Amino acid sequence: MLEGQYDSKKVEDKIYKLWEESGFFNPDKLPARHKKPFSIVLPPPNVTGVLHMGSALMLAIEDTMVRYERMKGKKALWIPGTDHASIATETKFLKEKKIFRNDYMNKRDEFISMVNEYALQNQSQILRQMRVMGASLDWSRLKFTLDKDHSDTVTEAFIQMHKAGIIEMGTGLFTIINWDVKGQTVVNDDEIEYQAEKAKLYTFRYDKNFPILISTTRPETKFGDTAVAVNPNDKRYKNFIGKTFDAEFLSKKLSIKIIGDPSVDQNFGTGALGVTPAHSKIDAEMAIRHNLPSYQVINEYGKMSENTSALVTGKKTVEARDIIVNYLKEQNLLEKEEIIDQNIPRAQRSGGIIEPLPKRHQFFIRVNKKIPGKNKTLKELMIDSVKSGKIEILPKRFEKTYFNWVENLRDWSISRQIWYGHRLPVWYKPPAPEGDALDYVVSKTKPEGEGWEQFSDTLDTWFSSGLWPFSTLGWPNSTNDLKQYFPTSVLETAYDILFFWVARMILMSQFLLGKVPFKTVYLHGLVRDEQNRKISKSLGNNIDPVDMISQYGADAIRMAMIVGTSVGNDSKVSMDKFKAYRNFSNKIWNAGKFVLMNADGIDITKKPKLSKEDAKYLVELNKFIAKVTKQMDSFKFYMASEEIYHYFWHVFCDKIIEEKKRDILSEDIAKRNSAKWLLLEIYATCLQLLHPFMPFITEEIYQQLPIKNKKSCLIIEEWPK
């Protein structure tokens, strides 16, 4: 019997165990009425740490969807997993343990097993937290991105894409990559964050005989200049175009060709810019257009190479800059020095400066290359997937953002110089020759013969994540799961990984399976605190969901996160909100006490003749069910949850129960039975409606309801009609 106040601590573990033992999280074990498949893959949390409020929100929304669809009679599958998150995990590991990877130069395996151990520790905690949230995940299908299965999938995908020419090795000299000096790896365009800073724009000439003044914020790169570019329409410079001048910059001899290129802005600086093909993407593109040579002058440690001047060789770039500026001043070559606004690029993970430089033997996914046999590029496929309506993004406005991003997409650099991750299935015979040319073989296993070695680079972590929706279902094998559950029904995730992840999954799925990976993308927002600040450790406003759950109960936390959180919008959490839904849990409990107290001798399956008033309440209930169902079907969980809250508390408890108290004490047996039946009926219905949102308490009470022939668990009870 229900008694006292609701105590979530006594209930939650017990109920979760009951569910796990029932087996119903696994769709194969659901009763026969569950036929039509419904599937979601859980965005696998990074094994970098424990779950945060954002993950809690994600679990709450997805579990609500899955439980709802399961009750509606769907064969509901929700696949759990975790992500090794190569770059994030390795960076965090090094930082936390104060380890330098260089100390393990010849002990790669040892290093990896250390990171892996760290990852697995986090993983086990994350999996526990998911259970604490009440997530109805099918644990029998649990995956990890470094599992053998998934790793094989990654290799297979690489091989297929390479075979089709969609993965290619870049030509080092003119392939300028974003080099993270601190993290010692290549990063992709979208792994860079720009920071607005004041910078000095220097206007000077290379030497006193050079005819043109150029402007730059980075004089130290000028050792690599092979041209000066001007706008072809610029009258000031028209006559110089096509001529080549010898120059001496500090002690370094340069040969500078004057080129006309329409990309040059006449109004910026002097309207003439030194072209440094090795240290700027735009300059490299110009170099290709104008057939210019390219010389690297900054190395991978962010220091000046020997190919510069003895004055600066070996110095860090900023030190070199000072030396150069002083030299220019002394030689009277510096014309002007002005402060301008500039965006300094930094690596998102390590915080290190990004140094654009050329790098050999890097692999790229070509997004603008026609796919053999399809006559379309990856970019076009990505756009078509959404434009055709095969994928719907909620809220709709993110479709525009998506198109905008895809249209501006450049080739995806997938080689990373870190160790924790999927190693490229690429083999070569060391030593690699000088220059770009390299004989290599792409293969699952070491090729026949002597001397083969595997590339030391690993793949961008998003390459692996991009395969997740079908890798988890068994691709490349044609499994039952793949046949039944792919494309998945809904992909639910935070909007800040729309590009990183969602777009990549669409890319991969379109190329490898020729299908979209999911039908609906439901994007949720960021979780903020009461003061509208982003929740982060550095702000000290970090809220631990597990902590909150032990204080207020998982159901309360889930409701607090869902009510008022409409699709795509940021949400706020506060203790007040948690408390409010903890109180609601208790209200449900106490109402249950009252209903059960008066349910003696009532058989809910046998509707008695209802009083006029009670019949009216029943009609209202049915209208209410229809309304809530409609909201659930259109992903308006924030609305449905609030409606049920309101109906339960302010209609059922405040109005109906209070009124029926009289009838229950009435002399009139018919009136009494009508009232008692009505209360039990509405109460049981509310438990069902509330179950997707507040699974623990509703299940706990359901187990005690005096209903004949009820299901073994509320989780497989039918959604009310």
Next chain:
RNA sequence: GCACCGUUAGCUUAGUGGUAGAGCGCCACCUUGACACGGUGGAGGUCAGAGGUUCAAGUCCUCUACGGUGCACCA
């Protein structure tokens, strides 16, 4: 520079053309036999500003202000 979003009660927000709604908080009263993690009642809004469309605008259009986000540029 381009784009997107937001601006409704003290706070969080719903409301996708027809008389301003909810939750929390606040105030007053009530220890009534489910519940004080409760009940009853109540105060509180010129829907950011200006203009327009319409019989009718929080809702559609234009502009402005403020706040936020994304992308691009970054010589």
